Structure formats: C-alpha cells, structure tokens
Amino acid sequence: MKKFQFLTIVFVFLLAAGCAADSDQTSEEKNDQNEASMEEQPQMLEANIIVPEAISPHEEVTMKVEVTQGDEVVDDASEVMFEIWQDDKENSEMIKAEHEGNGVYSITKQFEQNGIYHVQTHVTARDLHVMPTKQFVVGEVSEE
Numbered sequence: 001m002k003k004f005q006f007l008t009i010v011f012v013f014l015l016a017a018g019c020a021a022d023s024d025q026t027s028e029e030k031n032d033q034n035e036a037s038m039e040e041q042p043q044m045l046e047a048n049i050i051v052p053e054a055i056s057p058h059e060e061v062t063m064k065v066e067v068t069q070g071d072e073v074v075d076d077a078s079e080v081m082f083e084i085w086q087d088d089k090e091n092s093e094m095i096k097a098e099h100e101g102n103g104v105y106s107i108t109k110q111f112e113q114n115g116i117y118h119v120q121t122h123v124t125a126r127d128l129h130v131m132p133t134k135q136f137v138v139g140e141v142s143e144e
Contacts, residue, residue, distance in 0.1 A: 043070040045128040047121050051136045057113055064106040065097065065121045069128075073103030077125035080105040084119050097121075114139030 050064040063082060067074040077099070085092035097105035111117065120133040 049134040081122040
C-alpha cells in the first residue's frame with residue numbers, strides 16, 4: 001500500500017512540474033510562436049473562372065481559370081480540370097485544361113443546346129485544392 005502511495009505522489013509531482021514548465025513560457029514567446037505558425041501556413045489558392053458573357057449553341061468558346069496564391073500567379077498547378085454539366089452533375093463532363101501561362105488555364109468547348117450550365121474547376125497546386133463553381137447560359141433561355 002505504501003508503494004502505491006509513493007507512486008501516486010511521484011506521479012502528481014511530475015505532472016505539476018510539467019505544468020509549471022509550460023507556464024514559464026512568457027506571453028511574448030507564445031506570441032512569437034503563434035506568428036511563426038501563421039507565417040508557415042500557406043496563403044489560400046484562388047481560382048477565378050472566366051466564361052464568355054454570350055455563348056451560342058454550336059459555337060466554339062474558350063473558358064479560362066486564373067489561378068493565384070496571394071499576389072503570386074500560379075504557373076505550377078499539378079492539375080486543372082473543368083467539370084461541366086447542365087441539369088445533373090452525375091452526367092458531367094471532365095476536361096483537362098491547358099496551361100496558357102501567367103496563371104491562366106483554359107479549355108475550348110462547343111455546347112450543342114440552349115440551357116443553363118454549370119462549370120466547376122478542380123485546381124490542385126502547391127498541396128492545396130480548390131473547386132469553385134460558376135453558372136452560365138448558352139443561347140436563349142426562358143425565364144421559367
């Protein structure tokens with residue numbers, strides 16, 4: 001029984017010593033560590049989808065995505081894909097984008113019918129992944 005009490009006292013002492021060592025750190029040191037941690041976190045990846053304002057059926061159009069990270073253009077994306085669908089995303093089409101330079105990636109596509117479409121870009125670069133979506137109209141669409 002005395003051995004158990006001794007072990008309990010030693011455990012409590014070690015636990016208290018560990019807590020005291022952590023509290024010895026000044027608030028300035030903690031702030032420095034937090035700032036260093038913030039600097040290590042990469043800036044968000046931004047992907048801006050550019051679609052022509054007017055698209056007619058059977059017309060070949062170019063869709064683009066501008067990829068940036070902070071103020072820097074991203075020319076080293078490991079993958080840029082355009083996913084396009086009209087009514088049901090399960091019937092989407094995936095198209096690999098070509099790198100044009102200056103952070104711009106593009107595809108050329110022809111749409112067969114009028115309607116409301118959606119495009120989602122899948123951009124993977126610098127260990128980050130973003131998937132912005134944009135809606136656009138092809139041809140004439142009634143207000144219904």
